Amino acid sequence: MHRCRPAHLRRASAVRFSAPWCLPEAIITSAVHNVYGDSSKIAPDVLRRYVDFFHGEGTREAIGKMVPSLHFADLDTTVLNALDVPTLILWGAKDRWIPPAHAAEFTRRIPGARSIMYDGLGHIPMEEAPQRVLQDLHAFLGTPDSVRTPFHV
Numbered sequence: 001m002h003r004c005r006p007a008h009l010r011r012a013s014a015v016r017f018s019a020p021w022c023l024p025e026a027i028i029t030s031a032v033h034n035v036y037g038d039s040s041k042i043a044p045d046v047l048r049r050y051v052d053f054f055h056g057e058g059t060r061e062a063i064g065k066m067v068p069s070l071h072f073a074d075l076d077t078t079v080l081n082a083l084d085v086p087t088l089i090l091w092g093a094k095d096r097w098i099p100p101a102h103a104a105e106f107t108r109r110i111p112g113a114r115s116i117m118y119d120g121l122g123h124i125p126m127e128e129a130p131q132r133v134l135q136d137l138h139a140f141l142g143t144p145d146s147v148r149t150p151f152h153v
Contacts, residue, residue, distance in 0.1 A: 023054055023055070023059075023060050023063065025051050028050060028051050028054045028055075029047060029050075029051065032046075032047055032050045034096050034097065034122075034123075035095075035096070035097060035122050035123035035124050036122045036123075036124070036128060037092050037093070037094035037095075037118075037120045037121040037122035037125075037128060038094075038120065038122075038128075041128065046127075077105075077109050080106070080109040080110050081109060081110075081111065083110050083111065083113075084111070086112070086140070087110045087112065087113040087114070088113070088114050088115070088116070088136075088137070088140045089103050089106045089107050089110075089113055089114070089115035089116070090115075090116055090118070090125055090126065090133060090136070091103035091115065091116070091117050091118065091125070092117075092118050092120075092121035092122040092123055092124070092125045092128070093117050093118060093119045093120065093121065094120060094121060094122045095121075095122050095123045096122060096123065097122075097123045098123065100117060103115050103117060114140070116136050118132070118133075
């Protein structure tokens with residue numbers, strides 16, 4: 001029986017299949033625009049850094065293996081119930097690669113986990129709003145102000 005896959009999984013499958021042989025700059029640029037909640041905020045040097053990274057030796061093969069295929073219905077996640085460590089789930093509400101609903105699933109399945117959903121941010125909130133994420137990480141870790149290291153973007 002054929003199941004319809006969500007668009008983000010169909011996109012990921014196409015990239016996973018083609019990446020080892022061909023990863024044109026246009027596909028990289030499109031992917032970077034898709035991971036940001038607001039792609040107008042991507043600086044040209046950041047976009048160039050991604051293009052250069054994805055054209056690096058061995059990167060195309062790695063991309064073919066790592067592109068998201070996460071779909072809770074297809075995974076055995078019982079191991080998450082065994083985690084016994086403080087866990088903070090950080091997720092962008094505009095994540096187009098892995099649905100934001102997965103944040104709630106991780107939080108539900110990991111005992112004692114907490115989550116933060118960032119409105120307006122995409123797949124990489126730590127890059128889109130590093131100061132905001134850093135503040136939340138310090139609060140989660142209980143890091144006193146006196147030992148915090150300044151963070152410069």
